[in-house]
Amino acid sequence: GNSVTQMEGPVTLSEEAFLTINCTYTATGYPSLFWYVQYPGEGLQLLLKATKADDKGSNKGFEATYRKETTSFHLEKGSVQVSDSAVYFCALSEGQGGSEKLVFGKGTKLTVNP
């Protein structure tokens, strides 16, 4: 079945440091790939997405490129801020029609210190 494996945390960085959170996937077909962010006490919010190979999703300074050859979708940010502290989930979705499921990785907790 489909699965998502992401880097285990927690990750602790200083403000303005470079961030990479690795994510690889296993899927049949051609999934869409997502990064979701969960701030403390809140639900999930879509951070960025990519729907086909070589697409780059970007938002709020975060980027991830859909790499079909390495089945990866690593999340990067050049300079993190304290406000980026949250749990980040990599996920995939496959199929059409709006009824397909999302499969999530286990999440990576990021803490950014001033």
Place this chain on the structure above:
Amino acid sequence: GAVVSQHPSRVICKSGTSVKIECRSLDFQATTMFWYRQFPKQSLMLMATSNEGSKATYEQGVEKDKFLINHASLTLSTLTVTSAHPEDSSFYICSARNPGQGDTEAFFGQGTRLTVV
């Protein structure tokens, strides 16, 4: 983006009682909604897919008689945890897709923290 509202955000109930959680799509019609459960330090696990006007589809290992799902309208799905026990304490999250936005983005509710004492 589309808005999904979940209520209540927190609930504490006694063991053996039932709790109902509501999930509403505020500005779009959702024929399909999803219910997830998230245990501490774990990922979200899909419990069931809620289909408007028909029975929910449950994932393997999820008791359908314990977790009752009703999707009576295009904007409301409810999850009822029946005869709750402490091991049901968890964070429950619903999501829905907006057909107007295509089939790739899911919008999530704020989640419900259930504590069974």
